[in-house]
Amino acid sequence: MTAHPSIPDLIARRKPGHNLQADFYTRPDIFEADMAAIFWRHWIYVGVEPDVPEAGDVFVVDIGRASVLIVRDDDEEIRAFHNVCRHRGSRLVNEQKAVVGNIVCRYHAWTYGLDGALLFADHMGEDFDKSCRGLKPVHLRSVAGLLFVCLADDPPTDIDAMAAAMTPYLAPHDLPNTKIAKSVEVIEHGNWKMTMENNRECYHCGGNHPELNVPLFAYGFGFSPKTLDEAEAAQARRYENLVTDAHARWEAAGAPSREINHLSDRVTAFRTERLPIDQAGESQTLDTRVACKKLLGRIKDPAMGGLSFWTQPNSWHHFMSDHIVTFSVIPVAAEATLLRTRWLVHKDAVEGVDYDLDNLTRVWEATNRQDAELVEVAQTGLRSPAYEPGPYSPYTEGMVNDITGWYLDRLAANLDPVDA
Amino acid sequence: MSETPPSAPTTFKVQLTLSGREIECRADQFVLFAAKDAGLRLPCSCTRGMCGTCKSKLISGTVDMTPDGGIRQREIDQGWILVCCSKPTSDLVIER
Numbered sequence: 001m002t003a004h005p006s007i008p009d010l011i012a013r014r015k016p017g018h019n020l021q022a023d024f025y026t027r028p029d030i031f032e033a034d035m036a037a038i039f040w041r042h043w044i045y046v047g048v049e050p051d052v053p054e055a056g057d058v059f060v061v062d063i064g065r066a067s068v069l070i071v072r073d074d075d076e077e078i079r080a081f082h083n084v085c086r087h088r089g090s091r092l093v094n095e096q097k098a099v100v101g102n103i104v105c106r107y108h109a110w111t112y113g114l115d116g117a118l119l120f121a122d123h124m125g126e127d128f129d130k131s132c133r134g135l136k137p138v139h140l141r142s143v144a145g146l147l148f149v150c151l152a153d154d155p156p157t158d159i160d161a162m163a164a165a166m167t168p169y170l171a172p173h174d175l176p177n178t179k180i181a182k183s184v185e186v187i188e189h190g191n192w193k194m195t196m197e198n199n200r201e202c203y204h205c206g207g208n209h210p211e212l213n214v215p216l217f218a219y220g221f222g223f224s225p226k227t228l229d230e231a232e233a234a235q236a237r238r239y240e241n242l243v244t245d246a247h248a249r250w251e252a253a254g255a256p257s258r259e260i261n262h263l264s265d266r267v268t269a270f271r272t273e274r275l276p277i278d279q280a281g282e283s284q285t286l287d288t289r290v291a292c293k294k295l296l297g298r299i300k301d302p303a304m305g306g307l308s309f310w311t312q313p314n315s316w317h318h319f320m321s322d323h324i325v326t327f328s329v330i331p332v333a334a335e336a337t338l339l340r341t342r343w344l345v346h347k348d349a350v351e352g353v354d355y356d357l358d359n360l361t362r363v364w365e366a367t368n369r370q371d372a373e374l375v376e377v378a379q380t381g382l383r384s385p386a387y388e389p390g391p392y393s394p395y396t397e398g399m400v401n402d403i404t405g406w407y408l409d410r411l412a413a414n415l416d417p418v419d420a
Numbered sequence: 421m422s423e424t425p426p427s428a429p430t431t432f433k434v435q436l437t438l439s440g441r442e443i444e445c446r447a448d449q450f451v452l453f454a455a456k457d458a459g460l461r462l463p464c465s466c467t468r469g470m471c472g473t474c475k476s477k478l479i480s481g482t483v484d485m486t487p488d489g490g491i492r493q494r495e496i497d498q499g500w501i502l503v504c505c506s507k508p509t510s511d512l513v514i515e516r
Contacts, residue, residue, distance in 0.1 A: 056492045101472050101490040109465030109473050113489065120466045 007033055007415060011408050019389040020404055022382050025191035031334035034192070035064040037414035038313050038407065043141065043148040043159050043268050045315035045328050046070070048342060049176045051097075051147070052078060056114070058098045063330060066151055068138050069093050071103070073114040080138035080149050081116050087133075103135070143167065145175030146317065146326070156267040162311075169256045169272055169307055173319045174297030178344035181323070181351065182361050186339045188372045190379035192314070192331035193407060195339060198375055199316050199327070200399035208374060211366040215277045215284045215306075217242075222396040239276075246276045246305060255304060263402040267410070269312035271399070276305045283320045284363050290322035292355035294346035310399070312406045322346075323355075325364050335379060341368060432508040436460065436516045437479065451483070451503040451514070462503060462516055466490070469505035476503050481512035 005013070007030060010023055024030055044063060051059040052072040059070045060083055067083035069092060083092050085105040092105050092112075102119060103112040111120035116135035121128065139150040143163045150156070188195050198204070202221035205213060219239040228236060247257040257274035279288040281303040290302045299321045307319040314329040324344040332338050343361055351357055381387065392401050430447040434454065439462075445454035452474055455462050465473040469487035478499050483506035485491075491502050503514065 054494070056494075099492055099495065101487070101492050101495070102470055104471045104473065104490075109471045111466060111471040111490075119489070120470050122465055 004029070007411065011412050014408060015389060017394075017401060018391050020193065020408075021389060022387050025194060025379060025382055026334055028334050031191075031331065033411065033415065034331060036416065037411050039063050039331065040066060040151040041414050042152075042156060042313060042410065043150045043162075043311075044313070044330075045146060045148050045311055046330075047147045047328065047340075048178075048180070048326060048344065049078060049142060049145045049147065050179050050344060050347070053179065053347075054099075056099050056101060058093050058100055058103070060093050060096050060098075061149075061330070063149075063151065067091060068149055068151070069103070070140065070147065070149070071100070071114050078140060078142060078147065079114070079116065080140035081135035082138060084136070085110055086118065086135065087121065092135075142176075144170035144173075145178075146170070146315075158266050158268045161266070162262075162268045162270050165260055165262075166270065166272060166309065169260075169274070170309070170319060172255045172297050172299055173307070173324060175319075175324060175344065177347050178296065178324060179347040179349075181343045181345045181349075181355065182357060183340065183342045184365070184368075186341070186368055186372055187332065188337045188339055188375045189335060190337060190375035191335055192329055192337045193404070194375045194379050195329050195337045195371075196313065196403055197400045198371055198378070199329075200310070200403050201393075201397045203393055203396040204374060208370050209367050211286060211363045212284070214279070214286055215288045215363065217276060217278050220275050222393075222398065224393070224395045242276050247274065250274055250304060253301060255299075255307075257305075257307070263310065263312060263399060264405055269402075269406050270310060272307065272309045274305050274307040277303075277320075281305065283322055284318055284325065285359060286362055290320075291360040292322040292345045292349050294349040294354050295321050296324070296346055312403055313410075323360060337375075339368065339372070432481075433511045434508060435511075435513045436462075437513060438516050445508050445512075447507060447509065449507060451506050451508065451512070455503070455516075464504050467504045469502050472502065474503045475500050477501075477515040479513040479515055481508065481510045481514075483507060483512065484509050 010021055046061040047059055052070060055072050055074045057072050061068050068080050069083040070080045072078050085092055087108055087110045090105050090107040092103055112135050113119050118130040118133045139155045141148045141159050144167050217239050219236045250257040259273040261271045263269050263271045277288055282288055282290045284306055285291045302321045304321040309317040317326040326342050328340045330338040345355055349355055431444045433442055434445045434451055435442045439460055443454055443458040445451055452464055463473050465471045470490045472490035478501045483501055485501055485506040487502050487505050
């Protein structure tokens with residue numbers, strides 16, 4: 001039996017500008033290393049404030065073996081705790097969503113306040129000190145309503161820089177005053193990096209996403225300038241002018257729009273840009289018009305394009321004038337990944353009156369389905385002994401290069417001595 | 421030497437549908453303890469309105485409830501009570 005190459009060996013042997021070696025997508029030990037080094041040590045996007053709209057609402061998210069409960073306290077503070085009883089370790093909240101008074105373990109009714117303090121534990125004797133058996137807290141940050149958790153004791157501090165940069169971009173859409181119109185979970189049959197890399201390029205869009213291609217401009221995600229014919233070159237120039245004009249208009253209306261790119265030079269890495277939408281220019285729908293009559297926050301102009309926000313290692317988001325669509329990626333196993341998609345509309349919007357749910361969700365439901373298929377065929381192909389990492393397009397796969405580079409850097413920086 | 425006091429406290433009938441029993445509960449008595457006196461061990465833990473273990477659906481009737489964090493107002497609005505800290509103010513039918 002041949003021994004697997006070690007993770008540091010694989011990192012050292014990775015050819016720059018090329019896809020990663022198959023081991024990174026298939027080996028269970030690398031999956032475990034990814035969980036420990038990436039998903040338990042970085043800020044992970046898990047959900048939105050409207051997942052817990054009222055005091056006593058609980059939302060549970062499992063990041064590998066670590067289950068995290070997110071709760072809104074009576075003082076409206078959103079907190080996160082490990083979903084594990086301090087008695088004998090039972091899972092506290094077993095549903096994905098729950099409403100609780102206090103947080104109570106069903107096993108022996110140990111009872112915790114929403115601040116995590118242990119309030120009641122029967123039959124534990126007089127010497128038992130409840131004060132050192134509170135729930136273990138998990139770091140949580142809301143960035144304009146997007147909830148990020150970090151399981152590390154000392155989370156990366158540059159979440160502050162991301163929050164400071166992103167809040168002005170996101171705030172006009174007033175995410176805290178939205179509601180979840182729909183939430184869907186898809187298990188993609190591929191490694192989590194496959195799901196993320198697929199998100200980070202639109203090289204595949206032309207041939208695979210007929211619905212998304214309606215609102216999306218083909219030239220917004222890179223192209224090889226030398227191979228364009230004259231008509232295409234004119235289109236590309238038209239798009240460039242459109243972006244410049246639109247940015248000026250949106251920024252004058254109080255909506256920051258210009259690109260910020262820290263996908264490869266930060267620990268809490270991200271990129272954002274407000275991008276024009278084709279045709280009517282309003283929303284990522286099949287007719288490119290708003291899907292919801294009630295616009296978000298203080299937005300007056302329906303044609304605000306789409307503010308895209310990408311974070312390493314596990315999320316992307318599109319903020320439009322009428323709705324937000326937001327994606328959280330959670331690894332399940334080496335070759336299985338959970339993609340959770342939420343569509344948010346104004347909290348007072350009424351289904352069937354202000355919006356039609358099918359119309360709201362059609363583009364991304366279809367795109368998710370197509371992407372899940374692409375991830376699966378890519379994962380399946382890469383298992384072949386014939387697979388060797390091929391080169392990225394310098395024009396269209398820059399963000400794929402960013403995430404694989406970021407991943408390898410962060411993995412190397414956080415490897416346990418035993419893996420290293 | 422139990423003697424009926426001059427002014428006997430009001431008692432109400434409490435029907436427990438899952439247990440298939442009807443018990444008596446004084447107006448100054450928590451339903452959980454009336455059930456205990458009648459030999460019924462309903463699920464409970466803290467017995468003071470914190471843990472919610474005794475949360476039950478009140479099918480009909482009214483109670484005076486003094487919980488301590490174990491139940492949300494919206495659960496109360498949906499007809500849930502904690503029997504450990506609820507005194508009857510009418511005859512009750514409880515799904516327990």
